[in-house]
Amino acid sequence: MDETSEAHAPPARTGGVVATLALAGTVAAIMQTLVTPLLGELPRILDTSASNASWVVTATLLSAAVFTPVSGRLGDLIGKRRMLLLCCLPLLAGSVVCAVTSSVGPMVAGRGLQGVGMGVVPLGISLLRDVLPARRLSSGIALVSASMGIGAGLGLPISAAVADYVSWRALFWGAAALAAMIGVMIWFLVPDTPAGAAGQRFDAVGAVGLGGGLVCLLLAVSKGADWGWGSGTTLGLFAAAVLLLLAWGRWELRTREPLVDLRTTAQPRVLLTNAASVLIGFGMYAQALIIPQLLQLPEETGYGLGQSMLAMGLWMAPSGLMMMAVSPLGGMLTNARGPRFTLVSGALVVACGYGLSMALLGSTWGLLVVTMVINSGVGLAYGAMPALIMSAVPQSETAAANSFNTLMRSLGTSFSAAVTGVVLAQLTTTMGGHTLPAESGFRVGLLIGCGVAVAAAGVALTIPAPSRGAADAADASEGGSPETAGAPTRA
Template identity: 70%
Template sequence: MNPPQPSSRSGGIVAVLALAGTVAAIMQTLVTPLIAELPQILHTSSSNAAWVITVTLLVGGVCVPVSGRLGDLVGKRRMMLICVVPLVAGSAVCALSTSVVPMIVGRGLQGMGMGMIPLGIALLRDVVPAEKLSGSIALVSASMGIGGAIGLPIAAAVAQYADWQELFWGSAVLALVIGVLIFVVVPDVPAAARGQRFDVLGAIGLAIGLVALLLAISKGADWGWASGTTLGLFAVAVIALLVWGFWELRTRDPLIDLRTTARPRVLITNAASILVGVGMYSFMLIAPQLLQFPKATGFGLGQSMLAAGLWIAPGGIMMMLISPLGGMLINSRGPKLTLLSGALVIAVGYALALPLMGTAAGIMVAGIVINSGVALAYGAMPALIMSSVPLSETAAANGFNSLMRSLGTTIGSAVIGVVLAHMTIDLGGHTIASKDGFRTGLLIGCGVALISAAVAAFIPSPRAAGGEEAAERPAAGADQAPARG
């Protein structure tokens, strides 16, 4: 099969794909302003209401790699359009919900649409000229963080000044607009793996393993890390993923080619992705709480949800501005150095946060630095992946890398949650996280970022990784200076 030819209107295509990624990411933060009110809105307990957030994580974790593989089989544009359907439907179901079960169903449907982000990144390899590819990858990849950062103040403003249902009706309209733009602007290109079969058993096995693992990590603090339920889920995850791996290595057309993911360049990039995910999400958990905690604590800044979101938003805007610079750095020095640099910038941001956490402006500055590092790292990771896999596995490999990032955010949430739950003070009869707890969380974020930089340093250059990778693919533009790594 001849490789697809880049489009002459690539600028508009990149803009649409970046907007699609931003909208999909906004869906994840959509309910954040409603967390405290969900039990009343849905007439349920706090523990039941928490599933409104957890279900999106679980469904997204399963659907992202599946959507990626289907994109390789039936076409990435087609799969992006299919992903729009559950985003619109899920938003409408949530808007009409008056109890917890339909809300959970709606949020699960929204999770099904999360595969849109890695599909968009993979599609760039087909439709963008080589000289523009690195910058385009950086921008679309960073849309995950951009959507999360700017989605919070937007959602908070809507929740504060309008009915909560408007959040979901608005998201339904956004998703519908994205679907129209993808249909009109994004070209249809031949599926790189057309003719291969979809690995149904592999998808089922991966789903069982991932749901058990993500559920154990995300709910372990609530259920108890040593509880029978948590340990049982970890055991199911280990067994299911081992059986899944055994199957994937022996089936003709695997859901995820583990031999490809085992290549050092891909394997180490995915390991670094998990750590970068931990580093990114740690700040996203800590900063809003520091901003919103009452001043009576002695360290809280007493900001409203809307004000806190506005202090955090410049970090998301900075990601948008840094992404093109990240693309230039990838072209000039290679994605490995860009990933390493991004991890180090994240570490610097956490180091700045420690002395600056006493003011809202200080937290904003730290967030700008951290998100700048995230933009560099998020742009470099898919560039590394796509320069190391065959064209027929681009979407699946990107989906798996996105899953690794999501696994990192889940681990980060669990670790920081445990720290803040165990390092507490008493305020007016209420137990809340202490200043030392937040400092410890920031130190963890800094340490993890440094570890991710150390891991990235071991990523082999294309030349060291072996010549078979370059032979399997057309130039992706991500490693135009291979000697520099």
């Protein structure tokens, strides 16, 4: 570590900082999967229709997409630690609202509040750039990035067990306790750092424009199967999304202090990393939709494995732990070969996992292997993407750029859900008077995931090395970029 980097590292125990931020990301992911065991029971619990109950999931998706870029930009303006603490408040408040309500309106509002707090992961990754020495930055980024997968993997069996053996309300009271604990840990363990864009103004018009466009787009994608892909509502939302996002882009290019600097985003290194992020998000989520269904379908189908919700969660849990296990390897790989090499490697590992699924669909142990391989690749890729982004953007845009990258991953998961849903709805079989997804539908969905992962590797291969100017700027601001941390750049 050089003298410049040493000067920028605050006098704090960096191990506690990384652990706190990784735990914050894990808790945020648990919030997202919290209601999965309740999906079949929500209409009864909330005394509403299944269509209305589905908004309990959709509300979190929409609010997270809208507020993650806003949280990132505010982190650059007022300080990342302050914004992390502020994100804990809606996580806590939303959990309490959900715990005490018995009707659909407050439940949807509470879930929306939980989504507002999902910016903790990109904010945490960005803060690492300010507090970690260069030699530890890659491994820290990899662990905090992997925390979302870790939380998703652990959250499902924990939520299923609590819902089955205690009470669904206990899920939300537990979530509230976790949010409060994270807030306390951030307060005591995470140091304050200077705001990279202090003194600049917040682009409220840009925030409203991006939020409106994203709401229209994600509503159309997530609800299109229910409303009909050719319905006036779905097509109207797609059209509104295009118009709003075009108008937003025009505004961002003309305003002096934009919410998202599109000129920086258009740089090949950032643009191609974000494109790969969409594809990796797609590849990550396809198996998360398909494998649980295969595990739970009745054995009488000939391809289902007849597992309960809790058993299914336990079979899926090791895949989340694999993301944590490979994160140090990803950091070392980035230090040795550069983040582009790590991203390409991760995408190819994901593709290999999907390829293995063609031979291993018939057993729980086979699906366990498939999910562990796929999530190992996701762990490598998720750790590399923030490193690529931060090596190409100035210090004043770190949180905003990482938040936008997180948004790209979320868009990938949304498109994955839509495409996978269409495939499984089109390829069906009938058993006992019930229509179920056919084995061919699952295989096609997994093959699509494989193809998308290969495409992500192809896009990643085209990511250029950082420009000399960007590298110099990073070196001047922090004594080394994520690209060069610990080793010469080779990719």
